[in-house]
Amino acid sequence: MDMKGRVAIPNSFRRVLPPDSNEELYLNKGRDNTIEVHPQKEWQIFENNTLLRLNRFDPESLNLLRQIQGNVRTVKLDSQGRILIPPDFKQYANIKQEVIIIGVGNFFEIWNPEKYDAFIKQNSEQYFKELEKLHQLLELGKNINPPETK
Numbered sequence: 001m002d003m004k005g006r007v008a009i010p011n012s013f014r015r016v017l018p019p020d021s022n023e024e025l026y027l028n029k030g031r032d033n034t035i036e037v038h039p040q041k042e043w044q045i046f047e048n049n050t051l052l053r054l055n056r057f058d059p060e061s062l063n064l065l066r067q068i069q070g071n072v073r074t075v076k077l078d079s080q081g082r083i084l085i086p087p088d089f090k091q092y093a094n095i096k097q098e099v100i101i102i103g104v105g106n107f108f109e110i111w112n113p114e115k116y117d118a119f120i121k122q123n124s125e126q127y128f129k130e131l132e133k134l135h136q137l138l139e140l141g142k143n144i145n146p147p148e149t150k
Contacts, residue, residue, distance in 0.1 A: 001097050005090060006082040009037075010101060013108055014081050023077040027089060028068065032119055035085065035093050035110040042106045043072075085110070 001007050017023070018041045026043040030036035038046065051068060054061040075083040085095065093112055100111040111119075 001085065001090075001095060001099055002082075005085050005087070006078070007085055007099055007101075007110060008080065008082045009077065011081065013101065013103065014077065025075050025077065025083060027073040027075055027083075027086070029071045029089065029092050030109055033093050033112070033115060035089050035095075036104075036107055037083070037110060038107040 017039050021040045024040045026038040026040065028036045028038070051065060054065050056062050056065060073086050073089065075085075077083060089095075093110065094115065095110070095112050098113050100113050100116045102109050102111065102116070
């Protein structure tokens with residue numbers, strides 16, 4: 001992160017942004033004190049398929065909707081592929097200068113490097129258990145929906 005609070009987004013992430021995104025990204029506070037970064041189109045899909053389906057007359061759903069929508073910030077990539085991280089997001093993620101950016105499916109996260117290292121160390125054993133579980137689920141899925149034969 002530079003002195004002005006801008007983070008350069010790696011070219012590998014910028015290349016996969018939809019052409020109609022207008023270089024616009026949506027930031028939100030993520031789990032484990034991360035900053036989630038969503039392409040415009042993906043955020044709209046999440047908003048339409050998830051957030052707008054919440055019952056705003058249910059107090060818990062309304063609270064969740066307020067929390068998520070209240071933390072959204074829209075940023076634009078500048079000509080050098082950087083985004084400006086708002087001060088409250090830097091504080092939330094405890095980002096001083098160095099960052100780690102990791103892809104998480106259809107969005108990516110910005111991490112404080114020390115927190116990311118601690119996360120990896122804490123979850124490394126669980127990672128291999130989850131891989132085994134994934135393999136078992138995939139194998140089970142083969143039996144449930146066998147491919148059609150001609």
